[in-house]
Amino acid sequence: MSWSTRALDALAAGPPTRLIDFPVRVPGVRLLLKDESGQPTGSLRHRHARALFRRAVLDGSITEGTTVVEATGGNAAVAQAWFARRLGLPYVVVMPGAPDPARARAVEALGGECRFVTPPLAIYDAAMEAAGQVGGHYLDQFGRAAPHDLAEELFAQVRPDWVVTGAATGATSATLGAVAGEHGCRVAVADPDNSAYFPGWTLDVPDYATGMPSRIEGVGRPRVEPGFRPDLVDLVVPVPDAASVAAARRIREVTGLPVGGSSGTALWAALELAGRMRARGESGTIVSLVGDAAERHLATYHDDAWAAGKGLDVAGRLTELRQRV
Numbered sequence: 001m002s003w004s005t006r007a008l009d010a011l012a013a014g015p016p017t018r019l020i021d022f023p024v025r026v027p028g029v030r031l032l033l034k035d036e037s038g039q040p041t042g043s044l045r046h047r048h049a050r051a052l053f054r055r056a057v058l059d060g061s062i063t064e065g066t067t068v069v070e071a072t073g074g075n076a077a078v079a080q081a082w083f084a085r086r087l088g089l090p091y092v093v094v095m096p097g098a099p100d101p102a103r104a105r106a107v108e109a110l111g112g113e114c115r116f117v118t119p120p121l122a123i124y125d126a127a128m129e130a131a132g133q134v135g136g137h138y139l140d141q142f143g144r145a146a147p148h149d150l151a152e153e154l155f156a157q158v159r160p161d162w163v164v165t166g167a168a169t170g171a172t173s174a175t176l177g178a179v180a181g182e183h184g185c186r187v188a189v190a191d192p193d194n195s196a197y198f199p200g201w202t203l204d205v206p207d208y209a210t211g212m213p214s215r216i217e218g219v220g221r222p223r224v225e226p227g228f229r230p231d232l233v234d235l236v237v238p239v240p241d242a243a244s245v246a247a248a249r250r251i252r253e254v255t256g257l258p259v260g261g262s263s264g265t266a267l268w269a270a271l272e273l274a275g276r277m278r279a280r281g282e283s284g285t286i287v288s289l290v291g292d293a294a295e296r297h298l299a300t301y302h303d304d305a306w307a308a309g310k311g312l313d314v315a316g317r318l319t320e321l322r323q324r325v
Contacts, residue, residue, distance in 0.1 A: 003064040007057045007087050011050055014040065016153045019287070020255060022267075024325050026274045028283030031325070033267075034154060034163075035290045037257060041079040043292035044150075045218075048171055049079035051146035052139050053087070067092060067136030071127035073103065074217060075292055076141060081112035092136070094127040096120030120213075145171035145227025147178065154287065155183045161277075161284030164188045164237075164270045166219025166262045166291065167197040170228030177232025186234040190269030192261070193241045195220035197228065201236040215241050215310055218262035218291055237269035241310070244268060246317035248301045250325060257293040261301045266291070271324055 017038040024031040039046035056062040067090040070080055077093040084091035091112040095103060097120065104114035117126045124140075131138040150172060154163065163180065165172045167189045177187045191198040192214055200208030207224060214220020241261075248264030251257060270288035277284060300306045307314045 004057055007062075008054065010086050011054045011057070011083070013050070013149050013153075016157060019157055020290075022251075022254060022288075022325065024271065024274055025323075026278045029274045029277055030285045031270060031274065032158065032160070032285065032287045033251070033255070033263075033290050034150075034287050035257070035293075037259070037290055037293035039079075041075070041082045042294060043075035043079065043218075044172065044289065045075040045079040045292075046082075047148040047150055048076065048141060048146070048169065049083050051148035051171070052080070052141060052144065053083045055144070055146050056137055056139065061137045062087075062089070065089070067131070067134045068139060069127050069131040069134075069136050070094070070139045070141060071123035072141060077112070077114075078106045078110070080139065081107045081110035085111045090136075092127075092130055094123045094130060096123050141171075142169050142225045142227065145169040145174070145225065147171060147175045149175075151176045151179050155179070155185070158285065158287065159183055160185050160287040161282075162186050162188055162270070162273050163287045163289075164190055164266045164273065165289045166190050166192075166216075166265055167195070167225075167228055167236075168219050168221065168262075170225050172289070174227060174229040174232050177229060177234075180232075187232065188235040188237055188269055188273060189233050190219070190237050190239050190265045192216035192220040192239050192244050192265050194222070196222060196224045198236045198238045200224040201230050201233065204230075206230065215312075216244050216261040216265055218260060219265055235273075237272055239265045239268045240317075242307075242312040242314050243317045245301050245307055245312055246314045246321055247271075248297070249314070249318055250321040251290070252302060253322075254325070257290065258295060258297045258302060259290055259293045260297050262291040263289070263293075264301070271321075
């Protein structure tokens with residue numbers, strides 16, 4: 001058996017993640033959370049990483065012994081390091097900012113190497129340079145955002161009227177949007193403050209950029225990424241950061257999952273959709289994605305001091321949520 005065949009076997013999809021019924025006080029509307037924290041590396045980025053590796057193996061960009069390089073941080077880096085170790089490949093990730101042992105720890109525990117670069121936008125050139133120096137492959141999750149298997153799995157579990165996700169690389173909304181219509185479903189993208197997707201979608205400017213960092217890790221982007229397909233999205237819902245944080249806390253109150261802000265962004269947008277459905281006298285099912293859940297979020301999105309330091313007034317939004325869900 002060739003290395004590429006063994007690699008593709010190792011990149012096969014695992015069991016489906018669960019759907020959680022989430023209480024919502026809108027008659028006729030059912031709200032479900034698709035819990036991607038159940039992935040082996042704890043986040044939706046696991047699907048993204050698998051898709052990137054599969055495509056690179058299939059087109060010959062990754063072969064036995066290839067050093068894999070990426071410019072990213074957080075969940076994406078952990079997921080990619082996990083797959084690199086599974087395939088026996090060296091992995092190097094270029095992260096933005098000053099050296100931070102805490103941020104590097106999870107990747108290094110999987111055998112990966114972390115390099116830190118400033119300013120933040122220099123990580124892309126640094127990653128390309130690092131790949132060139134060793135004859136490796138630069139995954140480029142934003143430039144080569146790969147469709148993954150979420151849509152196939154989700155629509156085998158349930159037939160929703162809406163599915164809500166954040167944008168980030170654009171791969172998830174594109175994956176869902178490509179087939180949603182076949183299942184009578186529409187796709188909404190939830191977009192936090194300072195992110196480029198809502199203004200870019202509204203103004204029909206495909207390369208729109210805010211140039212501003214997002215406080216909501218994992219979904220907000222300072223530019224519209226190449227993988228985003230506005231033609232496959234039915235709606236983009238802007239979500240205030242305080243609402244994203246409050247919704248993340250509400251998910252934890254109901255389910256016990258210490259989710260990140262991206263999950264809160266999606267939930268708030270899903271509730272906005274539920275309200276619109278009620279106003280139109282509609283009934284149906286909404287699925288909102290839980291991007292990840294991790295103890296590290298307890299020190300940020302679930303911490304009052306962190307929120308205050310970011311200038312976020314979460315209390316009022318949380319009170320509102322408790323009355324709605």
